[in-house]
Structures are given as C-alpha cells and as structure tokens.
Amino acid sequence: MTALPPQYDPTALEAELYRAWTDAGLFTPAATGRPHYVVMMPPPNVTSVLHVGHGLNHTVQDVLVRFERMRGRDALWLPGTDHAGIATQNVVERLVAKEGQTRFDLGREAFERRVWDYVRETGGSILDQLKAIGDSCDWTRTYFTLDPGLSRAVREVFVRLYEKGLVYRGHYIINWCPRCLTALSNEEAEKADVEGRLWSLRYPLADGSGHLVVATTRPETMLGDTAVAVHPEDARYRHLVGRAVRLPLVDREIPVVADAAIDPSFGTGAVKVTPAHDPTDFEIGRRHGLPAIDIMTPEARLAETVPERFRGLDRFEARKRVVAEVEALGLLEKVEAHAHAVGHCYRCDTVIEPRLSDQWFVRMAPLAEPALRAYREGRLRFLPERRGDEYAQWMENIRDWCISRQLWWGHRIPVWYCDDCGATHVSREDVTRCRCGGAVRQDEDVLDTWFSSWLVPFSSLGWPDDTPDLRTWYPGDVLVTAPEILFFWVARMVMAGCEFMGDIPFHTVYLHGTVRDTQHRKMSKSLGNGIDPLEVIRRYGADALRYTLVSGMAVGTDVILDPNDLETSFAPARNFANKLWNAGRFILSNVPGPTRPLAGPHPGALRPEELTLADRWIIARCDATIREATEAYERFRLNDAATAVYRFLWSDLADWYIELVKPRLYGDAPGGDVARAVALRTFDVALRLLHPVMPFVTEALWQKIPGKPEGAWLCGASWPRPDARAAAPDALAGFGVVQEVVGAVRAIRAEYDVPPGKQVRLFVTHPSAAAQAAIRAETGTILRLAKASELTLGESADRVGGYAVLSDGTGVFVPLGDAIDLERERARLGAELGKLEQLIAGQERKLGNEQFVARAPAEVVAKEREKLATWREQAALLADKRTRLGA
RNA sequence: GGGCGAAUAGCUCAGCUGGUCAGAGCGCCUGCCUUACACGCAGGAUGUCGGGGGUUCGAGUCCCUCUUCGCCCACCA
Numbered sequence: 013m014t015a016l017p018p019q020y021d022p023t024a025l026e027a028e029l030y031r032a033w034t035d036a037g038l039f040t041p042a043a044t045g046r047p048h049y050v051v052m053m054p055p056p057n058v059t060s061v062l063h064v065g066h067g068l069n070h071t072v073q074d075v076l077v078r079f080e081r082m083r084g085r086d087a088l089w090l091p092g093t094d095h096a097g098i099a100t101q102n103v104v105e106r107l108v109a110k111e112g113q114t115r116f117d118l119g120r121e122a123f124e125r126r127v128w129d130y131v132r133e134t135g136g137s138i139l140d141q142l143k144a145i146g147d148s149c150d151w152t153r154t155y156f157t158l159d160p161g162l163s164r165a166v167r168e169v170f171v172r173l174y175e176k177g178l179v180y181r182g183h184y185i186i187n188w189c190p191r192c193l194t195a196l197s198n199e200e201a202e203k204a205d206v207e208g209r210l211w212s213l214r215y216p217l218a219d220g221s222g223h224l225v226v227a228t229t230r231p232e233t234m235l236g237d238t239a240v241a242v243h244p245e246d247a248r249y250r251h252l253v254g255r256a257v258r259l260p261l262v263d264r265e266i267p268v269v270a271d272a273a274i275d276p277s278f279g280t281g282a283v284k285v286t287p288a289h290d291p292t293d294f295e296i297g298r299r300h301g302l303p304a305i306d307i308m309t310p311e312a313r314l315a316e317t318v319p320e321r322f323r324g325l326d327r328f329e330a331r332k333r334v335v336a337e338v339e340a341l342g343l344l345e346k347v348e349a350h351a352h353a354v355g356h357c358y359r360c361d362t363v364i365e366p367r368l369s370d371q372w373f374v375r376m377a378p379l380a381e382p383a384l385r386a387y388r389e390g391r392l393r394f395l396p397e398r399r400g401d402e403y404a405q406w407m408e409n410i411r412d413w414c415i416s417r418q419l420w421w422g423h424r425i426p427v428w429y430c431d432d433c434g435a436t437h438v439s440r441e442d443v444t445r446c447r448c449g450g451a452v453r454q455d456e457d458v459l460d461t462w463f464s465s466w467l468v469p470f471s472s473l474g475w476p477d478d479t480p481d482l483r484t485w486y487p488g489d490v491l492v493t494a495p496e497i498l499f500f501w502v503a504r505m506v507m508a509g510c511e512f513m514g515d516i517p518f519h520t521v522y523l524h525g526t527v528r529d530t531q532h533r534k535m536s537k538s539l540g541n542g543i544d545p546l547e548v549i550r551r552y553g554a555d556a557l558r559y560t561l562v563s564g565m566a567v568g569t570d571v572i573l574d575p576n577d578l579e580t581s582f583a584p585a586r587n588f589a590n591k592l593w594n595a596g597r598f599i600l601s602n603v604p605g606p607t608r609p610l611a612g613p614h615p616g617a618l619r620p621e622e623l624t625l626a627d628r629w630i631i632a633r634c635d636a637t638i639r640e641a642t643e644a645y646e647r648f649r650l651n652d653a654a655t656a657v658y659r660f661l662w663s664d665l666a667d668w669y670i671e672l673v674k675p676r677l678y679g680d681a682p683g684g685d686v687a688r689a690v691a692l693r694t695f696d697v698a699l700r701l702l703h704p705v706m707p708f709v710t711e712a713l714w715q716k717i718p719g720k721p722e723g724a725w726l727c728g729a730s731w732p733r734p735d736a737r738a739a740a741p742d743a744l745a746g747f748g749v750v751q752e753v754v755g756a757v758r759a760i761r762a763e764y765d766v767p768p769g770k771q772v773r774l775f776v777t778h779p780s781a782a783a784q785a786a787i788r789a790e791t792g793t794i795l796r797l798a799k800a801s802e803l804t805l806g807e808s809a810d811r812v813g814g815y816a817v818l819s820d821g822t823g824v825f826v827p828l829g830d831a832i833d834l835e836r837e838r839a840r841l842g843a844e845l846g847k848l849e850q851l852i853a854g855q856e857r858k859l860g861n862e863q864f865v866a867r868a869p870a871e872v873v874a875k876e877r878e879k880l881a882t883w884r885e886q887a888a889l890l891a892d893k894r895t896r897l898g899a
Numbered sequence: 900g901g902g903c904g905a906a907u908a909g910c911u912c913a914g915c916u917g918g919u920c921a922g923a924g925c926g927c928c929u930g931c932c933u934u935a936c937a938c939g940c941a942g943g944a945u946g947u948c949g950g951g952g953g954u955u956c957g958a959g960u961c962c963c964u965c966u967u968c969g970c971c972c973a974c975c976a
Contacts, residue, residue: 185974203973352975366974405972581925583938651912
C-alpha cells in the first residue's frame with residue numbers, strides 16, 4: 013500500500029471523499045421495502061450563512077442518519093431551503109437602500125425580480141456549506157419553499173382550510189412591526205423583559221367634580237382613548253360608571269364603563285381604554301360599543317387622528333411630549349419604575365406595536381386537538397421529555413394564527429376580490445374575472461413563511477399528488493432541531509400532518525441545545541461572539557468540528573465553546589483524528605493482505621486456543637464497545653457513543669493492544685497471523701462505530717483495509733454486531749491484572765527515578781489464582797511493557813525496593829538496589845529534604861511571631877499555616893522514601 | 900405572575916433505576932524525540948459533588964429549603 017503521511021490532513025481528503033459518496037449515490041436511498049428512516053432537515057433560510065448553530069444541528073442529524081443507514085435502513089435525509097419572507101426581503105431591501113432606493117421606488121414586480129435574482133445568485137451557498145460539514149442528505153430531492161410544487165401545496169392547504177371554515181379574514185389587533193411594515197404572528201413577537209415606567213395620569217371628570225387616575229406604560233396611546241374602564245364590583249368607582257371624563261390634551265369626553273376584565277387590585281383599578289392599540293382594550297371596546305381610533309401610521313408615527321401638534325411624531329417622541337404636556341397641566345400623578353414584557357420583532361428586534369387591521373387567520377383549536385392527542389397517547393415523543401410539556405401547554409392554549417404578511421416576498425394569498433359585485437374568490441387556480449364579469453384584483457398580501465414550511469414533511473414529497481415518494485417516505489421518523497422553533501415549525505408540522513395526511517409526520521422530536529460562549533451567551537453576529545464553522549473546518553477538519561460538538565452535548569444541554577480560543581475547543585478532537593490516523597497507519601502497514609476470519613465456520617477461522625489473553629481481551633472490549641455505542645446512538649446519547657469509541661480506540665487499542673502486539677507483527681513471529689486478524693478486525697469495527705461522528709477520517713482509513721470489497725464505502729457499510737463466539741468477558745478481568753502489574757511497576761519506576769532504559773527485576777507476591785493465570789499467560793507482555801528483565805512469582809530476598817498492592821490484593825515488588833544508583837538517589841533525596849527543612853524552619857519562625865499572627869489578616873495567616881502543613885507532609889514522604897532506600 | 904431546568908477538579912462537562920461514582924478531556928507538575936503518532940508516550944497533583952436541613956444501613960444520586968444562573972409561558976394596563 014502507499015505510505016500514508018504521519019499527520020492527518022483533513023483538507024486534502026474531505027472534499028474528495030464527499031464527492032465520492034455522492035457520486036456513488038450513497039445519500040439517495042432506494043426504496044427497498046426495508047424499514048425506512050426519514051429525517052426532514054429544518055430548511056435553512058435561503059440567504060443564511062452557515063453558523064455554528066447549523067453545525068450542531070446538522071451534525072446531530074447526520075450522525076443519526078449515518079448510523080441508521082449503516083444499520084440497514086433506507087435512510088432519507090431530505091434537504092431544502094426556506095424563502096424566509098421577512099428575513100430575505102429585509103436583506104434585499106438593505107441592498108436596494110444602498111442604491112438610495114426603497115422597494116416602493118422599484119415597485120412590486122421589479123422588487124420581486126430583484127429578490128429572485130439575489131436568491132438565484134447566492135441562495136445555494138448555504139447548501140454547499142452544509143456539504144463541508146459532511147451532511148449525508150439526498151441532494152437529488154432538494155426543495156425550495158417557493159418551488160412550483162410546494163407553492164401548489166400552499167394554495168391547496170389555504171383553500172381547503174378556507175372551505176372548512178378554518179381560514180378566515182378578520183379585523184383584530186395584531187402584532188405589527190413598524191420597521192418591517194407587516195403583521196406578525198404571536199410567536200414572531202418575542203417577549204422581552206424591559207425596565208419601563210408606569211405613568212399615572214389624572215383624567216378630570218366632565219362635570220368638574222374631581223378626577224380619575226389611570227395608569228399606563230404607553231402614555232402616547234391616550235390620544236386614542238375612547239373610555240375609562242373599572243371593575244363592575246369596585247365600590248370606589250361604582251358611582252362613576254356611566255358618567256364621563258374629559259380626556260386631557262384631546263379635550264374629548266369619554267365614558268366610564270364597567271368591565272370584568274379589569275383587575276381592581278392593580279394600580280388604581282381604573283384603566284384607560286384604547287381599542288385600536290391594545291388587545292384587551294379592543295375586547296372591552298367591542299363589549300361596550302366604543303369607537304376605535306387608530307392614532308398611528310404603519311411606521312408608528314402619530315396620525316391625522318390626533319391633535320395637530322402631535323402629528324408625525326415618532327411614537328417614543330410622542331410619549332415624551334404627551335407626558336410633558338400632561339405634567340404641565342398638573343395631571344401627572346406619579347411615575348414609577350415598572351418591569352414588564354414587551355414584544356419585539358423576531359427579525360429586526362423593533363418594539364412591536366399592537367395594531368388594528370384586517371388580516372387572514374387560521375382557526376387553530378380544531379387542528380391542535382389531534383396533535384395534542386398524538387402526544388398524550390405517546391405516539392409523539394420529545395427529547396428531552398420536558399419539552400413535551402411545553403408543546404402540550406402551547407397546544408392547550410392555542411390561539412388563532414395570523415398568516416397574512418404585508419410583504420412582497422412570499423406566497424401571494426390566493427384570494428381575489430371583485431370591485432364590481434364585492435365577491436371574494438378563494439381559489440386553487442388564478443382568477444382573472446369575476447362571475448359577474450367584473451375585473452378582480454388579488455389580495456396584496458403574502459403568507460407567513462411558516463405557512464409553507466409547516467407542510468414540508470409531505471409537500472416536499474409531491475403532495476397534494478399521491479406520488480410514490482409520498483407513499484414511501486411519509487410519515488418520517490425523527491425531527492432534529494433547536495427548541496426555538498418548537499412552536500413556529502415543529503408543532504405546526506404535527507398539526508398539518510394530522511390534518512392533511514391523517515398521521516403525524518414523525519414520532520420523535522429531538523430538541524438539542526444551543527451553542528453558547530463561555531459567558532453562556534448565545535452566539536450571534538451582533539455580539540461578535542460567533543464561531544465560523546468553515547474556519548474550524550479549515551483549521552481542524554470537519555471531523556474535529558463534529559466530534560467537538562457531539563461530545564460537548566448531552567441530551568438537552570447547551571454546548572459551551574470559547575470563540576476566542578478555538579485551539580482549546582477543537583484541538584483535542586483534531587488530535588483524536590490524528591491518533592486514529594496513526595493507529596490506522598501502523599495497523600495497515602503491518603497487515604499486508606486479507607486476514608483470517610476471527611470466528612465462524614470458515615476453514616481458516618481462528619481457533620479459540622490460538623488466541624492469547626490479550627487477543628481475547630481486546631475482542632471482548634471491542635464487543636462491549638459495540639454494545640455501548642449502539643445503545644448510546646439509539647438513545648440519542650451521542651456524546652456517550654463518541655466517548656465510548658474514543659476510549660476503545662485510544663485507551664484500549666492504541667495504548668495497550670497495539671503496543672503489546674508489536675513483537676508478534678514484526679517478521680514471521682509466531683501468532684502473527686492471529687494478531688493481524690484481531691488487530692484488523694477490531695480496528696475495522698472501531699472505524700464503523702465512529703463513522704457517524706467522524707465520517708471523513710474513518711472512510712479514508714477504511715478504504716485502505718485489506719480485503720475490502722472493490723468499490724465499497726464505509727458510508728454504506730454494515731453496522732458491526734457483537735460476535736458472541738469470539739467474545740471472552742472473562743478476559744476483561746484477567747487482562748486487567750496484567751494492566752495493573754504493568755502500571756504498578758511504571759509508577760514505582762517513576763517514583764524512584766529509575767532511568768528509562770534500565771531493566772528491573774519484578775516479584776509478584778501472593779497472587780490470586782486468577783492473577784496467577786493471567787500473569788503466566790502474558791509474562792512476555794508484562795516484561796516488555798514494564799521494562800523488566802525477569803518476573804518471579806514469589807517473595808524476593810531483597811529488602812530495598814518499591815512495593816505496590818493491586819486491587820485484588822496481589823503484591824508487586826521491584827528491588828531497587830541494583831536498578832538505581834542508591835547513593836545518588838539518597839543524596840538527591842537528602843538535598844531535597846534539606847531544602848524543605850530550611851523552608852519549614854523559616855515558616856515556623858514566621859508563624860511563631862506573635863506580631864505576625866495577631867496583625868496579618870486571618871486569611872493570610874491561614875494560608876501560611878497551610879503552606880507549612882504541606883511542606884511538613886512532603887518532608888515526611890521524602891524521609892520515608894529515603895528509609896526505603898536503606899539510608 | 901405561573902411552570903421547568905441547571906449548579907461536580909483552574910476550564911468545559913460525564914456520572915441514566917441511591918451502595919468501586921468521586922470520573923473524562925483540556926490545563927498544570929515530573930520524566931521521555933521508545934522506528935504509528937511530541938496533534939505523542941509514561942507517571943503525578945487537584946474536588947467538604949452550590950449552602951443548610953431531612954429520609955436511608957448507605958446520597959452528587961431521593962425529599963424540603965435557601966442562593967445563583969438559565970429556559971418556556973402569561974392581554975395586570
């Protein structure tokens with residue numbers, strides 16, 4: 013075989029291996045009829061740039077898919093991109109702004125073309141970046157949520173829900189982003205705690221008999237007040253209900269109404285009512301027939317409906333102005349600090365303005381019912397389990413979904429209005445003319461991005477047509493994502509699956525953690541604390557990135573990485589890949605051709621009596637690792653799986669088996685063929701077990717395995733199974749003794765500074781029966797690894813030496829009289845002891861000084877006392893050592 | 900305001916159904932360029948398992964409480 017370089021160079025191999033896998037079609041499953049394993053990739057935004065969050069999410073998915081593929085399931089991981097309405101439109105709007113224009117300058121059609129150009133130009137890059145991570149998804153099925161097929165599914169769903177009465181148009185208070193100029197769903201309005209203020213304002217009674225005090229966090233909205241509300245049972249205000257107050261600044265008379273929605277214990281128990289700008293107030297307004305005065309423009313500036321001096325002011329400017337004027341009138345009762353939650357746009361973080369408008373909604377309760385049932389009946393499970401409660405809680409309190417967006421980028425709402433007869437057409441096909449013959453115009457709005465992504469488990473497979481793909485791959489199995497989109501996407505996919513396919517789209521939802529920095533802050537562009545996965549791949553390799561992410565992640569916990577120290581984070585995994593590489597180099601260079609089968613009916617198979625204790629031990633360890641890793645992968649404990657294989661490869665195979673088997677591999681030493689067979693087989697197994705996590709380095713090595721079938725890829729190879737015939741659990745204990753003996757001698761050598769090249773004699777005293785057998789079986793190994801010239805079972809005549817007791821009580825004795833220069837060693841110890849005694853004497857003087865003890869801070873004194881104690885202990889140890897050397 | 904997590908070596912974390920669980924990696928200390936690997940090998944030090952109380956023959960592991968961080972939900976203006 014061609015010599016492999018001593019350092020693994022990921023960049024030289026990864027791209028080529030990836031191409032080989034795709035060329036071989038390994039990621040495109042054939043529908044063989046075997047059990048399938050289907051994972052829907054959370055479609056990244058088409059404009060997004062790969063960040064480490066993708067890295068984590070995709071590594072987890074890829075590990076699971078590769079594992080199940082090797083287990084023989086038809087594994088489909090279906091990739092796609094999301095048109096991401098608001099996010100993408102914002103990106104292009106910024107580009108247009110650089111040219112000094114707005115989308116309104118361009119006009120709708122031109123702007124849409126501009127977005128399409130942008131998407132076509134840059135849209136694929138995120139997918140290419142995913143390939144660098146090693147994603148084994150089926151690129152032949154890649155979709156985009158604005159593809160014709162998926163767009164047809166969107167229309168079909170809209171029309172069907174409309175026909176069932178589950179889609180409706182309504183006039184309500186919705187969450188409005190004054191910067192994006194669109195309505196948002198409740199989920200898209202992220203609540204954030206804000207340290208705000210609560211202003212108490214006096215509203216004079218219209219008859220001049222006094223005033224009412226109302227409290228508000230948004231004083232500017234008073235310009236749109238149309239009532240003051242109190243609780244009907246509130247004795248303080250009962251006499252005022254039905255009377256009127258005079259709204260300051262506006263000079264408008266508004267009624268005092270009684271409404272049960274008011275909490276008498278909060279503030280003064282009297283509330284200003286602004287039906288056009290608050291959901292609760294809107295409901296109160298409805299119940300009492302109050303007018304709703306919209307006082308704001310879409311940009312959240314004050315509108316024509318307020319007194320002239322306020323018009324055009326930004327809402328926060330207006331707030332200051334209103335407060336100032338109220339105060340000038342002597343009507344500001346008080347201002348208090350007030351912490352409360354305020355909605356922010358999840359795309360641009362602008363403070364949400366509740367706004368009254370006409371929007372399209374989905375009635376969700378009927379859709380939630382079967383989705384909730386699936387969870388309650390255990391057909392749908394969550395990892396970690398507690399996330400299931402969040403899901404259930406959300407489903408139980410589900411609110412209608414505002415799906416219309418005042419954007420230009422997205423699926424246009426399939427509704428046409430006739431201006432002549434006023435008819436509304438909701439249609440799967442484009443409508444060009446009304447029944448009445450009049451012209452029609454399509455609804456200007458587009459649909460929420462999530463209105464297309466909630467369908468992907470089936471729309472990506474050809475729905476609404478009844479395609480073979482759909483029949484084969486629906487329902488899927490596992491959904492892997494971050495908890496942030498549990499409601500946006502996961503919960504809604506379950507509802508859509510139940511409604512349109514009659515079955516949930518996956519049975520398991522695995523919600524992994526978030527990648528955070530060492531201060532536990534989420535990594536983000538704005539904080540500048542991100543880690544660029546491509547840089548990590550460039551410097552350490554994709555395998556190192558993957559291994560680091562996987563091993564840092566227990567089920568449901570976050571992954572903490574230091575963006576300022578990639579070396580600390582990623583070098584260990586890179587080192588592991590290199591270790592694997594070198595173990596492979598060694599084994600492969602010593603195994604020139606195919607080896608004998610380990611066990612079984614084959615004529616050349618190894619016979620049990622040919623195996624040494626060490627052979628049986630490594631086979632047993634290998635089998636145990638197969639069980640451990642397999643179970644861990646099955647239980648989504650990817651970190652445990654990674655750790656198990658790491659331990660086996662490094663601590664067992666490399667540190668022990670390879671070391672001890674060397675003499676058998678060189679030349680024509682006896683037992684060489686057995687050693688080669690065992691080494692190759694266990695190494696092959698380890699490569700398979702590790703492949704899901706580190707696909708590249710394992711594949712590169714596996715390609716060199718002698719006897720590998722022509723054209724076979726580890727990526728498509730079978731998952732290893734424990735081989736009961738070759739397994740030897742008893743060897744675990746036996747070889748454990750061997751390891752302990754070697755370890756004990758090494759420790760003694762280190763302790764007494766025995767020169768590295770110096771051979772020692774070794775006595776094993778009163779060994780247990782099992783220990784005796786093990787030591788006899790591997791005497792050669794012990795002598796070599798302990799650098800001992802002879803091993804005697806029994807007592808030694810020497811008195812000077814190092815002694816150790818093993819866990820089973822077996823004693824290990826190393827005479828040292830002839831192994832070290834006793835005089836020199838005694839002198840060394842004596843010198844060390846002398847230095848220490850001087851230090852101790854000085855310290856004792858210091859602590860004997862009453863001035864010091866009385867005046868120095870207590871902690872300092874304590875620290876000095878500790879030092880003294882430590883030195884005394886060290887001195888005692890040195891003295892003991894010297895005694896053992898016969899001094 | 901409700902609900903839920905987490906606090907274990909200097910750092911990042913394992914420790915799943917109470918009894919070799921006091922661990923791993925990194926870092927640190929001491930030797931080694933031993934012909935697979937110095938991205939390595941061998942040896943070593945380090946923790947009142949957040950504080951307090953309880954259950955138990957026995958508790959990082961169960962219960963209560965306190966402290967500190969984090970997450971989800973919520974129309975008290």
